[in-house]
Structures are given as structure tokens and as C-alpha cells.
Amino acid sequence: MSAPVVTPPDSVVRTGGAVSFQGVSKVFMDPAKSSHFVAVRDIDLEIPRGRFVSVVGPSGCGKSTLLNMTAGLFAPTTGQVLYNGTKVGTTVNTEVGYITQADNLLPWRTLRGNVLLALEIRGVPKKEREDRARDAIARVGLTGFEDRFPSQLSGGMRKRAGLARTLVYEPETLLMDEPFGALDAMMRATMQADLLHLWERDQRTVIFVTHDLEEAILLADQVVVFGTKPGRIIHTEDVEFERPRDLHEIRRTPEFTAVWERLWRLIEGEM
Amino acid sequence: MTEPTTTSESRAASQSPPSPASKIEHSTPEIDRAIAAMGGLGWRRYKVQMTRTVVIIGLLLAWQVFSGRPGDRFVLVDEFYVSEPTAMVEAIVAWWEQDLLVSSILVTLQVTLLGFAVGALLGMITGFLFGTVEFLGRVMSPIMAALYAIPRLALIPLFLLWFGLGIGSKLALVITVIFFLVYYNTHSGVKDVDQELVDVLKVMQASRWDVLRKVTIPSAMTWIIAGLHISVPYALVGAVTGEMIASNRGMGYLIIRASSQFNTAGVFGGILVLMILALGLAGVVSLLERRLLRWKVKNRE
Ligand SMILES: Nc1ncnc2c1ncn2[C@@H]1O[C@H](COP(=O)(O)OP(=O)(O)OP(=O)(O)O)[C@@H](O)[C@H]1O
Numbered sequence: 001m002s003a004p005v006v007t008p009p010d011s012v013v014r015t016g017g018a019v020s021f022q023g024v025s026k027v028f029m030d031p032a033k034s035s036h037f038v039a040v041r042d043i044d045l046e047i048p049r050g051r052f053v054s055v056v057g058p059s060g061c062g063k064s065t066l067l068n069m070t071a072g073l074f075a076p077t078t079g080q081v082l083y084n085g086t087k088v089g090t091t092v093n094t095e096v097g098y099i100t101q102a103d104n105l106l107p108w109r110t111l112r113g114n115v116l117l118a119l120e121i122r123g124v125p126k127k128e129r130e131d132r133a134r135d136a137i138a139r140v141g142l143t144g145f146e147d148r149f150p151s152q153l154s155g156g157m158r159k160r161a162g163l164a165r166t167l168v169y170e171p172e173t174l175l176m177d178e179p180f181g182a183l184d185a186m187m188r189a190t191m192q193a194d195l196l197h198l199w200e201r202d203q204r205t206v207i208f209v210t211h212d213l214e215e216a217i218l219l220a221d222q223v224v225v226f227g228t229k230p231g232r233i234i235h236t237e238d239v240e241f242e243r244p245r246d247l248h249e250i251r252r253t254p255e256f257t258a259v260w261e262r263l264w265r266l267i268e269g270e271m
Numbered sequence: 272m273t274e275p276t277t278t279s280e281s282r283a284a285s286q287s288p289p290s291p292a293s294k295i296e297h298s299t300p301e302i303d304r305a306i307a308a309m310g311g312l313g314w315r316r317y318k319v320q321m322t323r324t325v326v327i328i329g330l331l332l333a334w335q336v337f338s339g340r341p342g343d344r345f346v347l348v349d350e351f352y353v354s355e356p357t358a359m360v361e362a363i364v365a366w367w368e369q370d371l372l373v374s375s376i377l378v379t380l381q382v383t384l385l386g387f388a389v390g391a392l393l394g395m396i397t398g399f400l401f402g403t404v405e406f407l408g409r410v411m412s413p414i415m416a417a418l419y420a421i422p423r424l425a426l427i428p429l430f431l432l433w434f435g436l437g438i439g440s441k442l443a444l445v446i447t448v449i450f451f452l453v454y455y456n457t458h459s460g461v462k463d464v465d466q467e468l469v470d471v472l473k474v475m476q477a478s479r480w481d482v483l484r485k486v487t488i489p490s491a492m493t494w495i496i497a498g499l500h501i502s503v504p505y506a507l508v509g510a511v512t513g514e515m516i517a518s519n520r521g522m523g524y525l526i527i528r529a530s531s532q533f534n535t536a537g538v539f540g541g542i543l544v545l546m547i548l549a550l551g552l553a554g555v556v557s558l559l560e561r562r563l564l565r566w567k568v569k570n571r572e
């Protein structure tokens with residue numbers, strides 16, 4: 001971050017949270033057939049503090065469900081989700097920042113109002129609030145659009161607004177559900193690099209859901225591959241590229257191509 | 272992202288500065304012409320307004336010509352049943368000269384506004400309460416439905432008994448009418464809140480109060496405003512009905528008195544005054560709407 005970032009002093013050396021899924025399954029009601037169906041099952045996954053984990057897999061395999069449970073929005077049907085050793089699901093997990101798949105901006109608040117939201121809730125003083133919001137908006141390249149309502153922003157801009165809204169309060173763990181999905185290639189590359197930069201600085205824990213296998217491998221320490229019917233983990237791949245990473249370089253190495261090919265086959269087999 | 276100055280927007284901005292002649296950033300002469308030609312849009316609106324004025328004048332003229340004393344030229348309707356526009360205006364002027372007009376309007380407005388304010392406030396509070404506290408809502412909703420089913424006009428004798436012939440009984444009527452309309456709209460609005468938005472806030476460590484203030488209330492506002500829009504005319508109806516049944520003041524009383532004196536023009540004049548009042552009140556709610564739902568109005572621009 002080369003911009004003068006106004007951050008609380010404790011945020012620089014902060015280790016993220018540890019997430020642990022132990023025998024987790026989630027069953028939903030199918031309202032059409034008024035029957036139950038298994039969205040995900042047999043999830044066993046340990047995410048240590050400060051790790052960057054990507055989750056890939058076909059649509060509907062339960063990636064968002066995994067994040068929702070990590071955020072404690074609902075409890076798993078069996079097993080448990082632990083956050084820093086504490087069970088979540090009966091209570092919401094307020095230690096995570098959740099960038100949801102839909103942008104979920106408040107339509108009656110301007111871009112600035114949306115970015116200020118978490119800081120208002122946390123009682124950050126007004127002056128500091130404004131500074132941090134301005135900085136977060138600049139970081140996602142939306143300076144000049146502060147007074148627009150979400151309906152007046154493009155899809156990609158809304159996506160970035162959602163990012164700014166979460167990054168601004170520096171939660172120790174980031175849950176990101178296809179955060180760069182609607183962005184053009186250039187913007188996407190910039191945001192990927194910036195996310196890595198941020199992560200390398202603060203060592204937050206990141207769970208990063210994406211459809212883009214390339215992105216998953218480039219960014220993460222570990223790629224978790226989901227299969228479908230039922231949703232479950234079919235493979236975890238440790239990614240060993242050196243940090244800090246030059247994404248452009250890595251993309252062209254034979255190692256990257258090899259990993260990509262292998263994981264692609266796996267996912268293909270699931271479709 | 273890393274360097275705010277190299278984002279695509281600001282780059283685009285620095286490459287094509289606005290031409291000095293244009294007020295619009297990144298504009299071309301063609302765009303300027305198109306915007307200038309938006310006068311075309313203005314013309315369409317002008318055309319609508321002109322036609323509307325002509326239609327209104329035409330209707331009033333026809334009305335004036337076709338009603339009057341039976342046997343006169345063109346007269347189709349006896350002025351005893353339908354009085355002419357000029358007679359209506361004369362009746363209103365007569366009230367003005369007797370110092371009855373303004374005072375009657377004020378009496379009616381007082382009941383309307385006070386009853387509306389109290390009813391709407393109670394309706395909103397109850398709607399939020401029963402909408403957000405699930406348990407209370409379940410317990411109360413059949414009871415509310417039963418109360419709502421009571422024809423409010425049937426309560427007038429009771430209100431007269433309890434609150435007397437003065438302003439109290441009319442207020443009670445207006446409040447009971449407005450309360451339910453606003454209650455039901457608020458309740459639906461609260462139920463309509465997007466759960467995902469609430470979840471987003473909860474993850475941000477929001478308290479129940481934060482959620483209510485930052486999501487539930489603004490989200491329900493669309494519904495509440497709709498409720499206010501619907502109920503404003505009913506507040507006037509309630510007030511006038513009360514005055515017609517038992518009162519010696521207010522527009523309702525003036526109308527009833529005119530009718531008992533076979534003064535059809537007076538009845539029509541009173542109705543005209545009420546119509547203007549209702550339009551004025553609706554205008555006030557529209558202003559409120561434009562302020563509170565700014566984010567919605569802007570969508571359409
Ligand atoms: N609240 C819910 N109620 C009922 N079913 C749900 C709910 N949330 C998710 N599901 C179902 O659970 C399954 C997994 O959904 P989920 O949203 O986790 O998929 P996903 O992997 O995120 O898909 P995508 O990549 O398309 O976003 C789907 O079949 C979905 O229909």
C-alpha cells in the first residue's frame with residue numbers, strides 16, 4: 001500500500017484467525033419437493049492462522065455454504081465449525097469480514113455511506129472514519145464516485161465497493177466469495193496483486209472462493225477443490241510458489257501449468 | 272488499487288479533459304446537441320400539460336353550459352341536482368364573506384392532521400414492534416386482523432359517547448382509520464427486509480438497534496411512505512365524516528348544512544374545497560417521499 005493509509009496501530013502485525021471444519025455437513029430443505037437434500041458433507045479442513053486458501057469447484061457444490069457457516073450465519077447440520085477454537089453457527093462470527101457473492105450494498109446509502117457502515121457500527125470517531133473510508137475507496141479505484149448510490153454504479157464498481165466496505169475495517173479474517181468475478185482483466189490483475197500485497201503485509205487468514213482456477217492457484221497457499229453431488233472436498237493442493245509472488249511470472253512457469261492441468265482434470269471429472 | 276492515481280477511471284479522466292465549451296465532462300458536440308435537444312422532452316411534457324388544460328377547461332365549460340335552470344337553452348341537468356361551476360364558486364365566496372370558510376377549513380385540517388400524525392405514528396411503532404419481535408407478531412396478528420375487520424364508521428356512536436361532540440370523537444375516528452393502514456404497510460415493509468443485508472450487518476458486529484436503524488427502517492421506508500400516501504385521503508374522509516354526523520363546525524358541517532337548506536351549490540362548493548385540501552396533503556406526502564426516498568428517485572434519472 002503506497003497510499004498513506006490511516007490504520008489503527010494494532011492492525012499491522014496481526015495474525016488472522018484459525019478456522020477448523022470438523023465432520024461438517026449441511027442439509028437444506030428443497031422447498032419445491034418439500035424434501036431434504038445434502039448441500040455439503042464430510043468437510044474436514046484445517047485452516048491455520050494467516051493462511052490463504054482458495055476454494056474452487058463447480059457451481060452449486062457448496063462453496064458459499066462453506067463461507068456462510070464460517071461467518072456463523074447458520075450452524076452445520078452435523079459436525080462443527082471452530083473459529084479460533086470457538087464454535088460458531090449459534091452466534092454470528094464477528095471476527096470475519098465477509099465479501100458476499102452478491103454485493104449486498106445498502107441501496108439507500110451512497111458509496112461513501114456503505115463504506116462507512118462498519119466503522120459507524122464499531123464507533124470509530126467521525127474524522128478517522130471519513131479518512132479511512134476515503135482511503136479504502138481510493139484503494140479500489142472509486143475516487144470521485146463517493147456520492148453515487150449503488151444503483152448508479154456499474155456491476156464491477158459495485159463489486160469493488162463491496163471490497164472497500166469490508167477492507168476498510170480490517171477484519172482479521174477475510175471470506176471472499178468470487179470478489180473479482182465481474183471485473184475486467186486489467187482491474188482483476190490489479191486487485192489480485194493488491195490483495196496479495198495486503199495479505200503479505202498483515203498475514204490475515206483468507207478464504208477465497210472463485211470459479212477461476214488460475215486465480216485460485218496464483219493467490220493461494222492451498223487450493224481446496226470441491227466436487228458436486230454431494231458437495232464435498234475431493235482434493236487439496238498445497239501451492240508452493242515463493243512469496244512475494246509475481247503473478248505475471250508464475251503464470252508462465254511449467255510448474256504452474258502442471259498444477260493447473262491436474263486440477264482442471266479433477267474438476268472436469270466432476271461436471 | 273495500489274496507486275489510486277492509476278485506476279482506469281482517473282486515467283480516462285486525465286486523457287480527455289472536458290472541452291471548455293461544454294458543461295458536461297467527456298462530452299462531444301453531438302452529445303451537447305442531444306442534451307440541448309432534450310427540449311424535445313420538455314416539449315412533450317408541455318404538450319401533455321397543454322392538452323390537459325384544454326380538457327379541463329372543456330369539461331368545466333360543458334358542465335357550466337349543460338347544467339342550469341330547466342328549460343333554458345342547452346340545459347340538460349337541473350341545477351337543483353348538479354349546480355354549475357360558477358355557482359360553486361359563488362357559494363364558496365359566500366362562506367368567505369361570512370368568515371366561515373377559513374375557520375371551517377382550519378377545524379377540519381386540525382382534526383385531519385392531528386389524527387393522521389397520531390394514527391401514523393402509532394401504526395409505525397406497532398408495525399415495527401410486531402414485525403421485528405417475531406413472538407409478539409405471531410400472538411397479535413389475528414387480533415389485529417379482527418380489529419381491522421370492524422367497520423370503523425360503526426364505532427362513531429361509541430366515540431360520541433366516550434369523547435363527546437367535540438374534536439375528541441373525530442380524532443378517535445381518524446386515528447383508528449389511519450392506524451391500521453399504516454400498521455399493515457409498516458408490518459409488510461419490515462417483513463420484506465432483505466435477510467442478506469441483515470446478515471452482512473450482523474457480521475460487522477451490529478447490534479439489534481444498529482440493524483433496526485441502518486437496515487430495517489430505511490428498507491421499510493418505501494412501504495411506509497406508500498402507506499402514508501394511501502391513508503392521507505382517508506384521514507380527510509374520517510374527519511369530514513365525523514363532522515357530518517355530529518358537529519357544528521368544520522367543512523363536513525358546512526356541507527351537511529348546505530344540503531339541509533337544499534343549497535346544492537354549497538354542497539358542491541364544499542366538495543371542491545375538500546378536493547383541493549386532499550390534493551394539497553398528497554403533495555406534502557410527495558415532498559416527504561422525494562426527501563426520504565432520494566436514492567429511489569435518483570434511480571430513474
Ligand atoms: N439458504 C438455502 N436454502 C436452501 N438451499 C440452499 C441455500 N443456500 C444454498 N442452497 C443450496 O445448496 C447448494 C450449494 O449452494 P452454494 O450457494 O453453496 O453453491 P456455490 O458452490 O456457492 O455455487 P456458485 O458457484 O454457483 O455460487 C445449492 O444446491 C443451493 O441450491
Ligand SMILES: [Mg+2]
Pocket residue numbers: 063064065101177
Ligand atoms: Mg456461491
